[in-house]
Amino acid sequence: xxxxxxxxxxxxxxxxxxxxxxxxxxxxxxxxxxxxxxxxxxxxxxxxxxxxxxxxxxxxxxxxxxxxxxxxxxxxxxxxxxxxxxxxxxxxxxxxxxxxxxxxxxxxxxxxxxxxxxxxxxxxxxxxxxxxxxxxxxxxxxxxxxxxxxx
Amino acid sequence: xxxxxxxxxxxxxxxxxxxxxxxxxxxxxxxxxxxxxxxxxxxxxxxxxxxxxxxxxxxxxxxxxxxxxxxxxxxxxxxxxxxxxxxxxxxxxxxxxxxxxxxxxxxxxxxxxxxxxxxxxxxxxxxxxxxxxxxxxxxxxxxxxxxxxxxxxxxxxxxxxxxxxxxxxxxxxxxxxxxxxxxxxxxxxxxxxxxxxxxxxxxxxxxxxxxxxxxxxxxxxxxxxxxxxxxxxxxxxxxxxxxxxxxxxxxxxxxxxxxxxxxxxxxxxxxxxxxxxxxxxxxxxxxxxxxxxxxxxxxxxxxxxxxx
Numbered sequence: 001x002x003x004x005x006x007x008x009x010x011x012x013x014x015x016x017x018x019x020x021x022x023x024x025x026x027x028x029x030x031x032x033x034x035x036x037x038x039x040x041x042x043x044x045x046x047x048x049x050x051x052x053x054x055x056x057x058x059x060x061x062x063x064x065x066x067x068x069x070x071x072x073x074x075x076x077x078x079x080x081x082x083x084x085x086x087x088x089x090x091x092x093x094x095x096x097x098x099x100x101x102x103x104x105x106x107x108x109x110x111x112x113x114x115x116x117x118x119x120x121x122x123x124x125x126x127x128x129x130x131x132x133x134x135x136x137x138x139x140x141x142x143x144x145x146x147x148x149x150x151x
Numbered sequence: 152x153x154x155x156x157x158x159x160x161x162x163x164x165x166x167x168x169x170x171x172x173x174x175x176x177x178x179x180x181x182x183x184x185x186x187x188x189x190x191x192x193x194x195x196x197x198x199x200x201x202x203x204x205x206x207x208x209x210x211x212x213x214x215x216x217x218x219x220x221x222x223x224x225x226x227x228x229x230x231x232x233x234x235x236x237x238x239x240x241x242x243x244x245x246x247x248x249x250x251x252x253x254x255x256x257x258x259x260x261x262x263x264x265x266x267x268x269x270x271x272x273x274x275x276x277x278x279x280x281x282x283x284x285x286x287x288x289x290x291x292x293x294x295x296x297x298x299x300x301x302x303x304x305x306x307x308x309x310x311x312x313x314x315x316x317x318x319x320x321x322x323x324x325x326x327x328x329x330x331x332x333x334x335x336x337x338x339x340x341x342x343x344x345x346x347x348x349x350x351x352x353x354x355x356x357x358x359x360x361x362x363x364x365x366x367x368x369x370x371x372x373x374x375x376x377x378x379x380x381x382x383x384x385x386x387x388x389x390x391x392x393x394x395x396x397x398x399x400x401x402x403x404x405x406x407x408x409x410x411x412x413x414x415x416x417x418x419x420x421x422x423x424x425x426x427x428x429x430x431x432x433x434x435x436x437x438x439x440x441x442x443x444x445x446x447x448x449x450x451x452x453x454x455x456x457x458x459x
Contacts, residue, residue: 115386118264122239140261143260144347144348
């Protein structure tokens with residue numbers, strides 16, 4: 001084990017040269033976030049769970065090497081972790097940093113609570129329109145039933 | 152107007168509804184002429200009824216025959232390959248090659264919308280669980296227009312099972328497209344109008360009043376639309392039996408109503424309208440059922456792009 005000099009912080013997660021960093025994920029939610037990210041099966045991922053956060057006390061971090069997530073790929077994270085930020089890293093430098101925004105429509109995430117909804121009896125992806133008011137409401141595009149989103 | 156599929160009453164704007172009501176009037180005249188028609192000659196309608204129906208299926212089939220077209224289909228899912236476990240997608244992909252237009256009813260909400268994803272010919276929703284029944288709504292509006300000569304400035308009572316009754320969901324949405332209508336929802340707490348749909352209607356400026364007491368409001372209504380308690384949608388028989396018969400429209404009840412009230416019902420009825428009132432001229436549910444023919448003739452001929 002390396003011996004750290006005084007005032008030297010241990011680097012828990014190594015830097016990436018190119019790719020996407022998802023930071024400030026709610027603690028213990030990284031695996032949930034990974035479950036909704038699409039097309040990352042072949043990517044090199046660095047996942048850190050429950051690390052220190054100056055802002056929130058604790059947080060999770062995910063780094064995806066050599067893949068630059070698009071807005072439509074990462075905004076769904078807002079439903080799991082509304083404070084998460086997305087940074088793009090190119091040649092070791094942060095080229096952009098944004099907070100996730102709640103999407104207006106989601107596909108393939110969650111289950112409709114209506115037992116008579118067609119999505120609960122055929123093998124198909126669920127789809128919801130997202131209404132972002134005092135509460136986040138998911139309106140099933142098939143049966144129109146409203147589901148209050150609980151994180 | 153483009154109407155590739157007719158899945159929800161939201162697929163139509165107010166002017167589209169007006170268009171179909173006028174077209175239904177034309178069809179009514181053609182029916183009155185008793186002449187054989189060939190407007191849809193050579194076209195085939197497929198009726199896929201995964202759930203029982205009398206009026207909707209027969210009026211669609213009758214409408215297609217009247218237009219000179221023909222009909223294939225099934226009235227019982229047990230006689231189709233669905234019984235063997237076939238998916239909706241496979242059924243639809245097969246039937247689209249046998250026909251020019253599909254009318255389908257399913258016990259599952261959103262089934263018709265899902266079917267459109269696999270289909271290149273028009274699909275009409277003839278009822279999807281407790282969700283929507285948009286063609287019933289067009290004939291309901293047609294009936295109201297015929298009797299009241301307007302679809303605006305009306306106080307309409309929706310009574311009975313407003314939770315599972317799909318006809319009232321579509322009808323309330325449509326009424327909110329017209330000016331200054333007031334909707335009075337009369338239902339027990341357990342069968343109240345769904346909040347999700349209610350919110351959308353109120354956003355359009357239509358006032359919705361909720362009550363459990365029909366007697367208290369009947370004298371204020373221009374239209375009373377009664378629905379059956381939807382036994383097939385209840386998860387518990389005990390709960391159904393508790394709510395069954397909660398409202399009954401009979402002679403005594405109608406004595407309190409306006410002279411020009413109209414009483415409508417999508418039928419079938421069970422015990423919510425006593426047959427003793429059938430002869431009251433305000434009770435027009437059988438005429439309403441007949442209007443299913445010209446309205447569905449209008450829809451089929453338009454969606455098949457056949458000229459009358």
